[in-house]
Amino acid sequence: MKILVAFKILPDDQDIRVAADGSLDFSKAKPIVSSYDANAMEEAAQLAKACGAEVVGITVGSSAIDDSKVKKNALSRGLDRLVMVADDTCDNLDSHATAAVLTQIAEKEAGWDLILCGDGSADNYAQQVDVQLAAALGAPSVNGVTSIKLQDGCIVCERALESSIETVEVSLPAVVSVTPSIAEARVPGMKDILAAGKKPVEALVLETDLSASVEVVSVKAPDQASRACEVLEAGEDRAIEKVAAAIRAAL
């Protein structure tokens, strides 16, 4: 069995700086694995442990993602190897274009049985790539999955709906996106980290025609609201009503 895990590499949001005009400075933000995708990697690793599958990470992005440290980080999370397209024309791809390049990679990785995706990317969180990838590959797709059981030629997935749990049997090959609760992302240990440096990484040449369906005009942080610093005495008469009135006035 072969499991592909589609994941995104993005700038560490802790180190994104907001300038006075609201523009974002990414220059200090190092590339990291998108947090929700780490849960998908862990689930893949656990499924693989149970059935002896191979787990291959697949990703696409600008040349910045071809960073040896972030590659090792991804490989220390239970992947056996990594296949990527790192090309500056793939910077900031929209969901449609991302799914198109991942389709190219998946087609090269012939014989895959299951593609796992995270719940959404930690930056855009559009939750679109999984379904579009499935459509492009002609595979069934299930999202919001909280547990996966392997069976002969199919998987049984549970999805947490608002007031019930839905159980779905899906034939393989299939594309499944998982919620963070499916498997706690591992904290990579020494062995994982030291082994990661020895795992194979393959860089593919971009062969997909990229036509953006979304044009990014600008990305800006919202204005910081200044504090009103209005302090009301708790002991005053009708203090609660005064607080409520102050909130109403401020809105």
Add this chain to the structure above:
Amino acid sequence: MSYFLTEEQELIRESVREMAVNEIRPRVMEIYDVEKHEQFIRDMQKRFGELGVLGIIAPEVVGGSEMSLSALLAVQEEVAKECPELALHLMLQCAYTPALMLMPEVGMKWCPKVFSGEAIFAGTMTDPAGAMNHGEWSEGVVKVGDEFIINTTKNFCTAGDIADVLFVYVQYQGSMMGLVVEKDTPGVELSLDPTCGLTAGFTNISFTDVHVPESWTCDMSWWSKDGVPVMGTVGGPASTLTASVCNLGLMEGLFDRTVEHCKSRTIQGKPMIERSDIQAKLARIKVKIEALRAVLYDAARLSEEGKPNMELVHCAKVMANDLGAPVCYELVTLFGGLGFAVETGVERYYRDTLGLAIADCTTDMHLSSLAAQMGFPGAVNAAF
């Protein structure tokens, strides 16, 4: 962290950071609680074992990974930011446990257990007559047949109350000797000594007719003979540097919290961080932290390259000891009254730094060793 860490070392540091924030931070106050500290330390020891950091500088044959001292320092630095005592605990587990290999039978039995996180190690040297005042220690052991019998008292042992295996340093015929005693050995009595910081498990230990087989003892006259410590430290650069890094992480942990506080706390409608006097104060502390970091990791790197420089090693501990209290004073007071409230988890850094300035020897003891290293007349090695 050092700017010279390799990619692997940096990834290990990041993993430990994640573990420290998610797993140590929410439970950190348990270490000061007599009822809870053992479970907390055992849980963390298990996690450190799973992450593979306990044997980070130990040989592979006993479950270690023979990585570098710098990697260990980076691990401890991250742990100390959240819990300085756990970083000190790591010093013992990572840098002192390998001493068990001086007795192959003991090393093969206990090192893998400690490095996997299953067991806890402690080392007890400090004597009522003074930790390094070896000439005034009483003769703590006698030989009877092929056994040694210990009768002595030891003080201030970190995690002595919960240790599964204990390395005991005693005087035997005028020289230093090491003996290993397992948990629950008859004649070993433990009593906790309440401290003003760091941990609930600060232990005094009395040994009454404790029998130890000869194969569980080792001669340490290479380190201390005729009541005088020979040049160098008992664990080489690793022991002193792993002690020093605890105060580096401690200062950084408190510094980060203080910066966050200054961003959110307002004075006359403006965040504290926008005041130039506070910016200058924080910047000055940053200078001190970076100076300590540079000396510490430089000393580690020289040691890794096979050029250990003991002068620099002692400098690192003196800087760590001397910077901790004044830096914590400045940072804790920036919290105002909140800094003095136990629940905020801020004042503990100030208390803990005092313990770290004494553990693994005081400034005066390291200055004496530094003077000896520099060849000053009459100067003696006085730090372990």
